[in-house]
Amino acid sequence: MLDDQTEMKTVNFIQMKDGTKEEYEFLDVLEEEFVAKTADRVLKALEGLKHSISGYKVTRYDHSLQSATLAYRDGADIDWVVAALLHDIGDELAPCNHDSIAEAVIKPYVREEVSWVIRHHGIFQMVYYAHHVGKDPEARQKYKDSPHYQAAVDFCERWDQRAFDPDLEQLPLSFFEPMVHEVFGREAWAEENLKPGVQVPLYKT
Ligand SMILES: [Fe+2]
Numbered sequence: 001m002l003d004d005q006t007e008m009k010t011v012n013f014i015q016m017k018d019g020t021k022e023e024y025e026f027l028d029v030l031e032e033e034f035v036a037k038t039a040d041r042v043l044k045a046l047e048g049l050k051h052s053i054s055g056y057k058v059t060r061y062d063h064s065l066q067s068a069t070l071a072y073r074d075g076a077d078i079d080w081v082v083a084a085l086l087h088d089i090g091d092e093l094a095p096c097n098h099d100s101i102a103e104a105v106i107k108p109y110v111r112e113e114v115s116w117v118i119r120h121h122g123i124f125q126m127v128y129y130a131h132h133v134g135k136d137p138e139a140r141q142k143y144k145d146s147p148h149y150q151a152a153v154d155f156c157e158r159w160d161q162r163a164f165d166p167d168l169e170q171l172p173l174s175f176f177e178p179m180v181h182e183v184f185g186r187e188a189w190a191e192e193n194l195k196p197g198v199q200v201p202l203y204k205t
């Protein structure tokens, strides 16, 4: 069967329901190889933020690196640092719900609390500006009973809203690359990575 798989270039079916066991096993191997390169694609997508939303003093790419640098300097663990790096990765494709994209990208690999914070950082960040544009700065209050509320507050205050400063320290992407590879090299959806109920402080007091 392995010989068949190595010889096969593409499947024969043109409707999924007609695929054979051998064809789906062949596709499985390719998918595994594709998944293994997720980190590379994520890093490439991050580069796309160099040409993202304008008007700020720094690009979203610089903002992402600054955010990750702040997290790293705070002594945050790898899940937090990678999340800080990728928290705005959805800006290009989903500017109106960018946090959902970032959450979807990291969710199979990091603690649930980290995914939750990334998913909701947009609404938590509104406390800094919403009153200027006729929106509710306290919209995040609807999550006040969440066990992750304070982590989301801290994420925005310490790593997100501060990272728009051209003079802020900004470690290069190459510094964070091994961390991205480590996180995306984990087994997707493994409980040991999702760690339900586990909370790790963003910084040391
Ligand atoms: Fe954001």
Ligand SMILES: [Fe+2]
Pocket: 063, 087, 088, 160
């Ligand atoms: Fe941000």
